[in-house]
Amino acid sequence: MGFEEFILNLVEGVASANYNMLGTAFMLISIVFWLVVTSWIWVDSDERTTNKWMRFFYVLIGLIPVLGWIIYLIVRPSETIDEIYWGDLERRYLKYEAKDLGDCPRCGTQLFPGFIFCPNCKKRLKRKCSECGVYVDMEYKYCTNCGNKMQKSIKKEKEVSKEEMQKQIEETKEEAHETVKSKKSKYKTEENFINRVGESVIKGYKLLSKKVGEILSKKKEENVNDDEKKRVKKEEHVGKKDESDKQDRKKYYTRNEGHKK
Numbered sequence: 001m002g003f004e005e006f007i008l009n010l011v012e013g014v015a016s017a018n019y020n021m022l023g024t025a026f027m028l029i030s031i032v033f034w035l036v037v038t039s040w041i042w043v044d045s046d047e048r049t050t051n052k053w054m055r056f057f058y059v060l061i062g063l064i065p066v067l068g069w070i071i072y073l074i075v076r077p078s079e080t081i082d083e084i085y086w087g088d089l090e091r092r093y094l095k096y097e098a099k100d101l102g103d104c105p106r107c108g109t110q111l112f113p114g115f116i117f118c119p120n121c122k123k124r125l126k127r128k129c130s131e132c133g134v135y136v137d138m139e140y141k142y143c144t145n146c147g148n149k150m151q152k153s154i155k156k157e158k159e160v161s162k163e164e165m166q167k168q169i170e171e172t173k174e175e176a177h178e179t180v181k182s183k184k185s186k187y188k189t190e191e192n193f194i195n196r197v198g199e200s201v202i203k204g205y206k207l208l209s210k211k212v213g214e215i216l217s218k219k220k221e222e223n224v225n226d227d228e229k230k231r232v233k234k235e236e237h238v239g240k241k242d243e244s245d246k247q248d249r250k251k252y253y254t255r256n257e258g259h260k261k
């Protein structure tokens with residue numbers, strides 16, 4: 001049975017059940033929407049995982065209308081594969097950029113690229129290759145320029161602890177994530193129809209919940225205002241009996257208003 005036939009049968013079935021046109025249209029729109037969202041989940045999960053079985057699982061969850069979609073938005077990997085790739089690339093680049101920006105292992109002075117000795121304690125940071133004369137890091141076994149085997153380094157200073165190193169890497173990781181999230185990288189995701197529908201569903205949901213919140217708070221305010229009006233009216237009614245009394249009250253109100261401001 002073809003897809004069109006299926007839809008036609010469905011329409012016939014719905015029509016014969018003596019629904020009105022509006023109901024039929026609503027049903028159709030709901031079904032189309034459901035199909036679009038489910039296929040969006042298939043496409044969206046492709047950007048987040050390479051595991052086909054996980055993608056089938058996500059689509060299976062997505063078959064449950066609304067609840068399944070919310071569950072998918074919660075359980076799907078928060079980063080797309082591209083975001084992870086670019087994040088990793090930026091992290092590595094930052095590590096490369098910051099390589100010579102360490103601290104002196106002996107006295108902790110801030111070092112800058114090109115330093116061969118620590119400017120504070122004269123600790124040797126780089127040594128000259130005996131073959132080609134290029135300065136390489138003290139811990140390198142071979143010259144990075146000519147491949148000459150370097151002499152064993154004299155004695156090792158206290159090494160930076162693994163925890164310290166991990167902490168530094170984590171920090172650059174966070175920074176890289178921020179950069180990727182702020183869309184500062186030149187990379188752009190390819191937009192397609194299903195993607196856009198999915199994004200607009202999320203946007204629409206956020207907008208709707210915001211609007212509902214606004215309406216609710218407005219209603220509350222109106223109720224309060226109504227009460228206030230009733231109270232003022234009542235007081236005015238009483239005040240008619242004594243004009244001077246009313247004047248006094250007015251003065252009191254304006255004074256109070258002034259205080260509030």
Ligand SMILES: [Zn+2]
Pocket residue numbers: 104105106107108109118119120121122123
């Ligand atoms: Zn130093």
Ligand SMILES: [Zn+2]
Pocket residue numbers: 129130131132133134143144145146147148
């Ligand atoms: Zn060399």
